[in-house]
Amino acid sequence: MTVTSPDAPSRTGGDSGRPGRGGGQEASAPPERRRRRRLLGENPFGTLLAAPYVIFVAVVFAYPIVFVVWMSFQDYFFAAPGADVEREFVGFANYVEVLQDPAVWQSFRNVGVFLVINVPLTVVLSLLLATALNKIVHARTFFRVSYYVPFVTASVAVVAVWLFLFSKNGLVNNILGPLAPDPSWLVNANLAMPTIALFVTWKGLGFYILLYLSALQNVPNELYESVSMDGGGKIRAFFAVTVPGVRPATLLVLLLATITGANLFTEPYLLTGGGGPNGASASPVLLMYQRGIEQGNPSIAAAIGVILIILVLIIAAIQRRLVGGEDS
Amino acid sequence: MKRALGGKVAQYIVLSIGAIVFLFPFYYMVVGSFQAVLNPTVAGAFPDPANLTVENYADINERINLIQGLANSGIFTAGVLIGTVVFGVLAGYALAILHWRGRGTVFALALLVQVVPFQLLMIPLYVMIARDFGLSDNYLGMILPFFISSTAVVIFRQYFLQLPRELFDAARIDGAGDLRVLWNIALPLVRPALMTVVLVSFIGPWNEFLWPFLITKEASMQPLAVSLANFISNIAASTANPFGAMMAGAVVLSIPAIVLFLVTQRYFLSNDLGSGVKG
Numbered sequence: 162m163t164v165t166s167p168d169a170p171s172r173t174g175g176d177s178g179r180p181g182r183g184g185g186q187e188a189s190a191p192p193e194r195r196r197r198r199r200l201l202g203e204n205p206f207g208t209l210l211a212a213p214y215v216i217f218v219a220v221v222f223a224y225p226i227v228f229v230v231w232m233s234f235q236d237y238f239f240a241a242p243g244a245d246v247e248r249e250f251v252g253f254a255n256y257v258e259v260l261q262d263p264a265v266w267q268s269f270r271n272v273g274v275f276l277v278i279n280v281p282l283t284v285v286l287s288l289l290l291a292t293a294l295n296k297i298v299h300a301r302t303f304f305r306v307s308y309y310v311p312f313v314t315a316s317v318a319v320v321a322v323w324l325f326l327f328s329k330n331g332l333v334n335n336i337l338g339p340l341a342p343d344p345s346w347l348v349n350a351n352l353a354m355p356t357i358a359l360f361v362t363w364k365g366l367g368f369y370i371l372l373y374l375s376a377l378q379n380v381p382n383e384l385y386e387s388v389s390m391d392g393g394g395k396i397r398a399f400f401a402v403t404v405p406g407v408r409p410a411t412l413l414v415l416l417l418a419t420i421t422g423a424n425l426f427t428e429p430y431l432l433t434g435g436g437g438p439n440g441a442s443a444s445p446v447l448l449m450y451q452r453g454i455e456q457g458n459p460s461i462a463a464a465i466g467v468i469l470i471i472l473v474l475i476i477a478a479i480q481r482r483l484v485g486g487e488d489s
Numbered sequence: 490m491k492r493a494l495g496g497k498v499a500q501y502i503v504l505s506i507g508a509i510v511f512l513f514p515f516y517y518m519v520v521g522s523f524q525a526v527l528n529p530t531v532a533g534a535f536p537d538p539a540n541l542t543v544e545n546y547a548d549i550n551e552r553i554n555l556i557q558g559l560a561n562s563g564i565f566t567a568g569v570l571i572g573t574v575v576f577g578v579l580a581g582y583a584l585a586i587l588h589w590r591g592r593g594t595v596f597a598l599a600l601l602v603q604v605v606p607f608q609l610l611m612i613p614l615y616v617m618i619a620r621d622f623g624l625s626d627n628y629l630g631m632i633l634p635f636f637i638s639s640t641a642v643v644i645f646r647q648y649f650l651q652l653p654r655e656l657f658d659a660a661r662i663d664g665a666g667d668l669r670v671l672w673n674i675a676l677p678l679v680r681p682a683l684m685t686v687v688l689v690s691f692i693g694p695w696n697e698f699l700w701p702f703l704i705t706k707e708a709s710m711q712p713l714a715v716s717l718a719n720f721i722s723n724i725a726a727s728t729a730n731p732f733g734a735m736m737a738g739a740v741v742l743s744i745p746a747i748v749l750f751l752v753t754q755r756y757f758l759s760n761d762l763g764s765g766v767k768g
Binding site for chain 2: 203204205206207208210211213214215217218220221222224225226228229232239240286289290293294296297300302303304305306307308309310311313314315316317318319320321322323324325326328330331332335336363366367371395416420423424426427430431434435446449450453454459462463466469470473477
């Protein structure tokens with residue numbers, strides 16, 4: 162859990178940190194070199210090496226972010242490549258349309274349902290399994306590997322077997338017998354989203370178990386010893402030491418789960434045939450795809466995207482506040 | 490003493506239940522993909538020799554060209570890996586070792602990029618890459634948004650930071666240029682990091698669905714994840730044994746990633762990596 166601040170550990174060789182080399186040269190260097198140095202830093206070669214990455218980020222992240230915001234204020238439509246068309250500035254009209262759309266609200270509520278199920282389940286199960294894994298001696302690798310397998314497998318592939326497992330006459334309903342829900346899981350408006358949340362939890366849990374496992378290494382053993390000296394049992398130690406000890410990891414789970422929820426697309430697209438029944442499992446990204454690309458209305462999709470980004474950023478900011486920046 | 494033993498047993502029981510829950514669907518997928526007639530009852534989870542067939546694989550291969558799909562997935566993945574390793578190493582090295590203006594900003598960007606839900610950018614990226622650049626149904630268009638992984642940049646930086654600084658200073662005093670220091674000193678020392686990043690970056694593009702799905706309309710250009718998804722959502726219903734064919738395709742799609750993971754699991758599960766991802 163070492164979060165490194167951008168400069169701290171590496172800055173030992175910075176302008177003031179190493180007068181023997183940097184500073185001495187600086188004074189004797191000819192003026193134009195000194196000016197160049199002030200402009201580009203001590204080692205301009207670094208700029209050259211990082212340039213491809215910087216250009217990449219500019220093209221694939223920075224420009225699209227600006228573009229998506231701009232597009233959300235336009236009446237934007239697809240045109241033939243190279244065609245020069247006038248597009249109209251429409252102010253907040255797209256946002257008004259989006260916010261008046263019940264399907265949009267429903268998709269955000271669906272993500273809410275997703276988070277309410279996914280986050281507690283992920284935290285409880287991965288902490289439980291990581292704690293058990295942390296203490297055993299035998300077969301550690303086997304368990305770690307088996308928990309991680311769903312995480313390295315394509316969603317599309319495991320969706321196939323989940324569709325079969327949770328189909329109307331599938332194995333799950335066969336085992337449940339008379340308890341099987343009707344309509345079945347993925348075509349039931351109340352169960353479609355929870356089933357998707359369950360799927361995503363199952364698929365990602367291995368990653369979070371590893372995350373908790375490495376967080377557990379940072380919990381000092383003396384704390385456990387002092388709990389047992391005070392006569393506390395295992396359960397007491399778990400709640401008094403383990404749970405607070407891995408708090409930063411728990412907050413990270415919340416952040417990553419939020420991002421996963423914001424990104425949800427493949428699962429509702431494939432498991433519930435495009436967010437069905439009746440939009441009960443539609444996600445905002447699925448809606449963006451349907452409105453923006455299927456129905457050719459990218460400015461509406463852009464507005465949904467901007468609202469989604471703002472929500473994610475707000476949650477990320479709250480996260481940062483709670484973690485407290487430097488520690489962890 | 491007895492209680493402690495009981496606790497140990499309980500731990501193994503919990504862990505074993507977990508392992509079954511995680512592994513069973515994969516087992517079920519393989520068994521199902523070889524069943525001539527799918528049996529969704531509990532008995533169906535155990536293979537019946539009389540009911541085994543490779544028909545499902547032939548079926549799915551008739552609907553979607555598995556070899557072509559695997560090749561497309563491979564090209565997509567290889568492109569991402571090359572970009573990530575070559576340019577990610579350069580950026581990571583620059584961020585860790587060299588001092589240049591804007592270094593802090595670029596590092597902050599590398600972290601920020603990981604938090605921005607990438608799929609929110611799909612609309613502008615689609616407009617840019619498919620419409621403006623005309624790169625739909627093209628490997629370049631598929632690769633471009635993933636070309637350099639920011640996670641990899643952060644991991645590389647972390648590894649370079651762990652190298653002793655004296656090494657670089659000594660090399661410079663001996664008169665080695667920047668390029669030489671990078672090539673002859675730094676790179677050989679971070680070879681394990683290269684391996685880790687290659688392996689971890691493999692599963693991203695190999696499993697990626699949304700972007701290649703948006704950018705490819707021609708079946709001959711689609712990675713396997715996309716063609717299989719199209720089969721699941723559109724064509725499956727018209728097949729005799731839709732779930733069987735679906736699971737046969739799923740086995741083909743997941744085997745390369747799972748085998749690679751099993752063979753190299755120590756790279757995936759190392760704690761160093763965790764710290765890099767969490768940057």
